[in-house]
Amino acid sequence: MKTKKQEPSNAEPATEGKLSRKVYERELERLHGELVAMQAWVQTTGAKVCVIFEGRDGAGKGGTIKAIMERVSPRVFRVVALPAPTEREKSQMYAQRYLPHLPAAGEVVIFDRSWYNRAGVERVMGFCSDEQADKFLASISSVERAIVESGVILVKYWLEVSPEEQTRRIEGRINDPRKGWKLSPMDLKSYSRWYDYSRARDTMFAASDSAWAPWYVADSNDKKRARLNIITHLLSKVPYEKVPREKIKLPKRQKPHGYVEPEDTRHHVPAVF
Template identity: 80%
Template structure:
């Protein structure tokens, strides 16, 4: 199964921040393995579904970017649904997610998922306790049906400390590159740390099953978290690296009298 068993033995000691150099070296290797996973998925018609959940600022977006930046968006599809429409509000809660589940040859990544019902919606008062309870009573069975249909389902909960979350929220407030990430909802959820903790515990109690367990990721060190997540995904999917044929570039055609025009209009100014 490719090079999945190997890892960088020169990484920084546990507890120390991982250097950018080591991170990028290991990420490059893992990206090669993700391409192998992609080609195996296309060839075999496998269906892979990866769920990312966790507190605000836990690093879900960065992990998803690291996972997908070197693969095809036609195979690795990222799903981040907006708030439900009035019609969707009248449906069974998980129903709006079903059309986005993977078909053959696809890897679908949920940036938050059906667990919004028992997480964000419950904590922020967008659903009733009865609705959240009903969801928790039924979701394990729904996920079992997913798996019985042939989907490989992997669920990750990214966990961040109070101190690190505060640091990241303040960074969003003060850095103009990150201010778009900050919403009034983030500030409200920040104040409800223990409500989210209770909601998380209830989610785990109801849906950490033998067929669809939760995998918790320590994401205080974003670089380590990303490498650990990708490595774990690769270890959980039984892919095989495809055999590659030797590629030889063909010769270019002759100009056949073509002459480049002297002036091409509308150049981008050379500022740098």
């Protein structure tokens, strides 16, 4: 029997104001249970799931991925966030270095940015020419069709945020020492090119929004609401079913048979709290 994957449990109206933390935590707990059920189905059936996250800087990709990963096994769910390409990788077909990271049977792979770097940041920041970006876009739908025809469930998300909310979040990174690592000189340059990114996004959608691998756009001005919406949608795109769980009974512990704890001479973590 299939699980019910899209019905919120008495949640607040979907479009009215910011979502309260109480509702968010309640709904996230429920969705975590569904993600664990999906995980069991993926393992049992050998399904292959690939999820791509793209979007503007500060749109909340990292927080959404963290929310997905919070209660699942990193042996089944893998996050791929590739660094800048090496000189050898620069000479390859652009998508080539991403292909080895695609899921095998029983895996869910989440790309924190993907081969669409070429259509976005590389085009906008001048790391590739317009001709190179256009050639990439002319071929990527065929590549994705081959991926889907190989049995991979491919889901692509674009997280969209308003200029005002992006500014608020990036200023928060500047002023919060816990978030300083999220802000690079490249992020500051990217921030100034809002409309270049808008044009690049529109061109990317026009070229790669296909019947077999459509783009799904998520409004992420409310981070909590966006996370719940994306997880709910992801669950709806994977045809998982509940896998029966065997009843677990704890075995009896063995008897000590003369074992005595030795004198404690180990180094301990100081009890500060």
